Amino acid sequence: MAAGRGEFFRSLLEGLERKSAQPGPGRGQPGPGRGQPGPGRGQPGPGRGQPGPGERQRGRRRRKRPLRGAPSSVGGNERSRSELRTERQKTSSSKENFIERLPSEILIKILSYLDSPSLFCISLVSKLFHRLSSDDVMWHKIYNAEFGRQVWKPKGWDDAALKVDPAEDPSAGHWKKLYFKTVAGQEMSKWRRELKDISPYTGLPKHTEQVLRSLNVSWELTVCDCLGHEKKMEQSRAYFFKSSAIICWSNGSFPKYHHISNIQLHGVRKEPKGPEVRRPAWRSLILKLDMKTHSGWFFGKDKLIKLMHLPPGFIVGIWRGQSNVAFIMVSLHLHKLVEKSLLGSPVCPYSEPADLSPVDDSDPEFGLHGYTLHFILHNTGSEIMSGHFCKLSCHTVQIQRGWVELRVISRTNLSQHRSLSGNITMPWKSDAMEGSVEFRFGSDPFFSALTVLPQNCCIVSLTLLDEIQKPFWCVSSPIRVTMVKKAPSSDYSGEHFAMDFQNPEGQVKMSLVWLKEQKQFFLISLIIYVPVFKVNKHFSTEY
Incomplete structure (x- = not known):
């Protein structure tokens, strides 16, 4: 837009210079029907020898304003109208999107050759592709081709939930939603089966660490300063024990300790690196710490650093004699750590469903022993x-x-x-x-x-x-x-x-x-x- 305004003012200035050098017809030079004296025209008189203010205003209205963004004249020669018209046609034709001019039937036919991850990605291009890539007929074929009769049903669903309501709008994307729910359900069933092997010693799943590593789960730290600037950091190291894990971040520039306003911990599942990767990483909020309400307290020190404890489990290492942060650690219990790292949303943590134990009225000490x-x-x-x-x-x-x-x-x-x-x-x-x-x-x-x-x-x-x-x-x-x-x-x-x-x-x-x-x-x-x-x-x- 800056270039367009510059061309406009430059063209306006050259037009004013040409006007002062060469007055147009009807002003200083005779023109057809204007230079010959006629009744009431050739003789000078009051209001006749010079154009009056009203005529000057009408002359300004009659003159066409220069085109905004039109190229200026070179060497005092103006481009012809045909050249300008041809250039405008080329510009408008270059901005035209021929793909969106195709009929919806043809576009849906083209999209039907894509797989489900590609359809999901192309739905983010525009509103048109979002609507077309959610076509129920197309997703119904994908659903049947991949799952057939072996359908995973979420808890509480019946067979009627798998059928499409004839009165339902096809743009609602019923089969698309059902496809992704089925994929997520089958994947959850797989890693939940692996977590059913409980250790009698700890009371926790034996293979929590293996499941987290097989699902390519890592933990991301988001540190926000008082000015609202966010710094996202991937984990540097992770230490696993029988019932807990310690995650460390030491690579990256942290804000000064007294400038930190809040800290967020997300579980991130990344797809394996490769050319076939198309889906973005999913982020699940685990902890969010507000420094205004959760102030830290001194925890320990040595000759180089001092430690600050930020409940529930953060440890911040600060270089002694200054407020620069050297590292941040967090301690996480392995109980439901897989669910917390995968099933939460980017802004809301995973909440465990209530599971009440049966009441035993025969034992008055029930709940106080064992x-x-x-x-x-x-x-x-x-x-x-x-x-x-x-x-x-x-x-x-x-x-x-x-x-x-x-x-x-x-x-x-x-x-x-x-x-x-x-x-x-x-x-x-x-x-x-x-x-x-x-x-x-x-x-x-x-x-x-x-x-x-x-x-x-x-x-x-x-x-x-x-x-x-x-x-x-x-x-x-x-x-x-x-x-x-x-x-x-x-x-x-x-x-x-x-x-x-x-x-x-x-x-x-x-x-x-x-x-x-x-x-x-x-x-x-x-x-x-x-x-x-x-x-x-x-x-x-x-x-």
């Missing part, structure tokens, strides 16, 4: 401690302040105490450097216990199963060690520490003791607290 706990302390590289605890229970008299107490390891029962196989550390890795936030009690003369201990942190992943061995509470989150100033009475003479975690669905309280001679931790107490309203909702009880 629990099983699978418990792991780990970091990004190895397990620090793991345990499997069965037959956990609680009596109604032990319910206090709305919490059900499940005592897993008792402080007074020495046979239940467990040693931690490794030190409490949190290895990290950025684009150019790596390190570890670890326990250094008494090993560095420049540090004391009070200054070093807040640096110790790891990941806790627990799976609490109900009496029918179904997941009741699943969580994977960072947790840190704090020193207990007043050590409780026990059979250990070392320093005592605590590791606590809490969210709306439960609490974890651990007590540890540091044995200086062995240079290792002992877990001497582990208690799980579950809110009463969660028990009542799950078992349909009224405790």
Whole structure:
């Protein structure tokens, strides 16, 4: 449009110059019927010798305005009208879309040679192709050719749902929708069959990691700053454990920590790379964190970085002495991770359907016994401690302040105490450097216990199963060690520490003791607290 305006003003200027140099007929030079004097014409008189204002205005109205965007004259010679007409015809013919001028029947015949992915992609070209590529007759043939009589039916559907209503508008795309529902249903049935093999040790599907890798699922992080700029990053590394996965992002330029407004985590399924790939990647929202309502808190540090914990499971590594972000990690529990990564929408997370257990009125303690706990302390590289605890229970008299107490390891029962196989550390890795936030009690003369201990942190992943061995509470989150100033009475003479975690669905309280001679931790107490309203909702009880 800028070029058109320039040509217009240049043409107007040249027209004004020609007008001042060569006055047109009826003004300064005689013309037919104008130069000969006649009655009332040849003699000068008032209002006759010079054109009046009214005549000048009429002359301006009679002159044609220059064509916008018309090419200017070269060397003072104007193009002929035939040349301009020919050029306009060429321009209009070049912009004409001959494909859309074809009849709809011919276009549908051409589209009928395409496969289903190509039809889906061409429907995004224009409104015309979107309407034609949804033709029910065409999709009915594709549906029958691919599935035939072996039709997958969604739950709750009957045979009448597979038939086309004669009064239904063919442009509604009934068979197109049914085709994609059938494809999605068959694919879901396939990977759900693979997830039916449950581990008796963890209560979770054995092949969650294999299914995620076979479906080419990865996780994408979207970081938005205060100005509304978004930065999307693909995962750098993923660490899988028996009941959780840790995803890391360290490749890319992050906004400064105090400039981050929100963080979004999406599960992304990408098609294998190749020339036959046509479909875009599907993004399923898993977590969305608003920094205004979920402020982070200090979690640990070493000589290079400090860690900030953003509940529920994000860890942000910041270079010490500045606010630049080195990496971001998130801990995810494997329970329903496949569904969360695939079945959510780009803006809405996957919601698990309610599955209430049957009520057993014969047992007054129903819902308070028969629990099983699978418990792991780990970091990004190895397990620090793991345990499997069965037959956990609680009596109604032990319910206090709305919490059900499940005592897993008792402080007074020495046979239940467990040693931690490794030190409490949190290895990290950025684009150019790596390190570890670890326990250094008494090993560095420049540090004391009070200054070093807040640096110790790891990941806790627990799976609490109900009496029918179904997941009741699943969580994977960072947790840190704090020193207990007043050590409780026990059979250990070392320093005592605590590791606590809490969210709306439960609490974890651990007590540890540091044995200086062995240079290792002992877990001497582990208690799980579950809110009463969660028990009542799950078992349909009224405790």
